Amino acid sequence: MPGGELQTVVHDASEVVVGKRDGAWPGEGSELLETYEDAAVAVVDGEIAAVGPTDEVLREYPAENAEEAYDATGQAVVPGFVDPHTHAVFAGDRSDEFEAKLKGKTYQEILADGGGILRTVRAVREATERELAANLREHLDAMLAYGTTTVEVKSGYGLDAESELKLLSAVETVAADHVVDVVPTFMGAHAVPEGQDTDDYVDDVVDEQIPAAAEQGVAEYCDVFCEEGVFSVEQSRRVLEAGRDHGLTPKVHAEELAHIGGTKLAADVAATSADHLLHSTREDVDALVDADVVPVVLPGTAFGLGAEYADAAEMLDAGAPVAVATDFNPNCHSRSMGFAQSLCCVEMGMTPAQALVAATEHAAMALDRPTKGRLDEGAPADMAIVDAPSHVHVPYQFGENVVDAVFKDGARVA
Ligand SMILES: N=CN[C@@H](CCC(=O)O)C(=O)O
Ligand SMILES: [Zn+2]
Numbered sequence: 001m002p003g004g005e006l007q008t009v010v011h012d013a014s015e016v017v018v019g020k021r022d023g024a025w026p027g028e029g030s031e032l033l034e035t036y037e038d039a040a041v042a043v044v045d046g047e048i049a050a051v052g053p054t055d056e057v058l059r060e061y062p063a064e065n066a067e068e069a070y071d072a073t074g075q076a077v078v079p080g081f082v083d084p085h086t087h088a089v090f091a092g093d094r095s096d097e098f099e100a101k102l103k104g105k106t107y108q109e110i111l112a113d114g115g116g117i118l119r120t121v122r123a124v125r126e127a128t129e130r131e132l133a134a135n136l137r138e139h140l141d142a143m144l145a146y147g148t149t150t151v152e153v154k155s156g157y158g159l160d161a162e163s164e165l166k167l168l169s170a171v172e173t174v175a176a177d178h179v180v181d182v183v184p185t186f187m188g189a190h191a192v193p194e195g196q197d198t199d200d201y202v203d204d205v206v207d208e209q210i211p212a213a214a215e216q217g218v219a220e221y222c223d224v225f226c227e228e229g230v231f232s233v234e235q236s237r238r239v240l241e242a243g244r245d246h247g248l249t250p251k252v253h254a255e256e257l258a259h260i261g262g263t264k265l266a267a268d269v270a271a272t273s274a275d276h277l278l279h280s281t282r283e284d285v286d287a288l289v290d291a292d293v294v295p296v297v298l299p300g301t302a303f304g305l306g307a308e309y310a311d312a313a314e315m316l317d318a319g320a321p322v323a324v325a326t327d328f329n330p331n332c333h334s335r336s337m338g339f340a341q342s343l344c345c346v347e348m349g350m351t352p353a354q355a356l357v358a359a360t361e362h363a364a365m366a367l368d369r370p371t372k373g374r375l376d377e378g379a380p381a382d383m384a385i386v387d388a389p390s391h392v393h394v395p396y397q398f399g400e401n402v403v404d405a406v407f408k409d410g411a412r413v414a
Contacts, residue, residue: 004045007410008381009063011040011054013072014389018051019079019374020357026316032353033391041077042066043381043410051375068412075404076390078356080149080382081337082363082373085275085296085325087187088143088153089136089167092123094330098304107305107331108229108257117157117191120330124157124167132170139328139335140180144414146336147384147403150181150364150372152325154223156190160204161212164188168218179413183367186210186219186248189231189239202235206242214246221272222248226262233261240269249368255279256301267291273323273366277310278302285318294366295320297358298327299343300334312348323362324355342398352392381410 010016016039024032040054042061050057063069097110097119110116124132136153143151153171158164168184175182188209192198213219222243226236240250250269254262256276263284266274274280274288275296288295297310315322324340326332334340337359344355364373371379386393387404394402406414 006042006044006061006066007046008043008068008070008407008412009040009058009061009066010070010072010077010383010385010407011058011063013039013075013077015039015076015391016041016051016375017076017078017356017391018376019361025321025357026319026354028351029353032351032357039077041375041381041383043407046381046409048375048377048379048381050377070385070405070412072385074389076386076388076393077375078384078386078391078394079360079373079375080384080406080408081147081359082150082367082369083143083148083325083328083337084152084273084323084363084366085298085327086151086153087156087327087329088139088151089132089155089171090120090124090157090330091127091132091135092120092330094119097331101305111191114194116331118194120157121159121191121193125163129166129170129173132167133173136170136174137178140174140178140182142335144180144406145403146338146401147406148180148337149382149406149408150183150367150369152183152185152367154185154187154190155219156187156223159188159191159193161208164209165212165216168213168216172218179408183221183369184219185221185223185251186213186243187223188213189224189236191225191230198231198235202231202238205239210242210246210248214248219248221251223251223253225253226260226265227253227256228258228260233265236262236265237269240265240271244269251275255284263288266293272368275325276301278308280310282314282318285315285320289318289320294323294362296323296325296366297344297348298325298332299347300340301327301332303343303347304332309347312344312350316350316354321362321365322354322358323366324358325363336401338394338402339398342395345395346398352395355395356391381407383407
């Protein structure tokens with residue numbers, strides 16, 4: 001066997017989606033994607049060894065020689081989803097805020113009353129690291145069942161060095177043995193703790209939290225909530241530059257509730273991604289494209305808030321590599337990348353093919369994981385098996401889990 005043991009063969013799939021076709025983005029329908037019909041995938045030592053028509057793949061990699069053979073008749077194989085923006089490590093329950101928002105309270109009003117993020121902060125400070133890890137584990141299990149194989153997780157509900165490190169430590173513990181790949185982000189600048197002056201708190205993030213997080217060595221990224229009434233562009237810049245000085249790559253929550261310049265900041269500091277972008281302009285989007293910053297849309301948040309959606313059409317028109325994430329957090333309680341793709345299509349005018357690329361290859365770019373999100377030969381064999389004949393069913397069957405099986409590094413894990 002070339003290169004090692006034949007681990008897995010998935011065969012007779014109605015469709016295998018490799019990824020986007022070279023030069024085809026933004027495209028529209030199926031021409032955007034490199035796909036095979038009646039297709040198979042062979043996996044050797046966790047990596048894709050062959051992908052193509054079933055008869056060709058089986059000739060070189062007979063299913064009977066594989067440790068695991070999966071008959072995907074009537075099903076589609078897509079790259080495992082990559083969720084590049086979550087706040088999945090937290091404690092407490094904010095379902096009553098969902099009801100308050102339905103009655104007309106705004107996100108900012110809830111936060112100003114000490115609710116929202118600040119309420120989760122109180123619950124996190126009271127929780128043990130073990131409880132936080134158990135909560136995160138349960139969320140990752142659910143995400144995996146929905147087809148997600150790589151997830152970014154932000155801290156940011158601690159808001160002091162000790163509690164932020166506790167969150168990151170819980171993330172590290174779970175990441176060490178969960179099959180989902182976890183990408184940890186430090187986000188001490190997620191809100192200003194009650195009773196504290198914003199500049200003083202930025203000093204604390206810059207002088208205490210970032211050095212401590214860097215020393216702890218768990219986080220890869222540093223994110224900031226650059227938003228009207230939270231952190232200004234200049235305060236956010238301080239945080240991101242300090243993070244960069246300590247080896248943490250910038251990411252930005254930009255223009256979610258108002259337009260204050262977070263997108264341009266993301267371009268300026270060469271962030272890996274700028275996320276939310278509900279109020280970004282064409283000029284902002286062009287700046288992101290010029291600076292190679294990936295725009296990440298979070299339609300679940302707009303859905304939950306009953307707010308307007310980011311202008312995906314403008315991003316597509318600019319040729320931007322739009323990515324999508326769940327933004328799973330107590331204000332946006334969805335762990336399903338399938339539902340995020342449904343919203344991309346129904347609410348943001350994207351095609352199922354564009355939504356799939358946003359949830360896989362572009363999402364991987366938003367985490368600087370270039371080998372993920374595609375099923376190329378040599379790539380890690382992270383695959384979601386859709387219980388329907390084409391990728392279109394992922395957004396089409398909204399509100400359902402259309403994923404029947406998940407393979408991570410070639411092993412069946414769900
Ligand atoms: N907007 C800032 N942070 C989160 C919400 C966090 C929360 O409300 O708990 C977001 O990205 O949507
Ligand atoms: Zn967020």
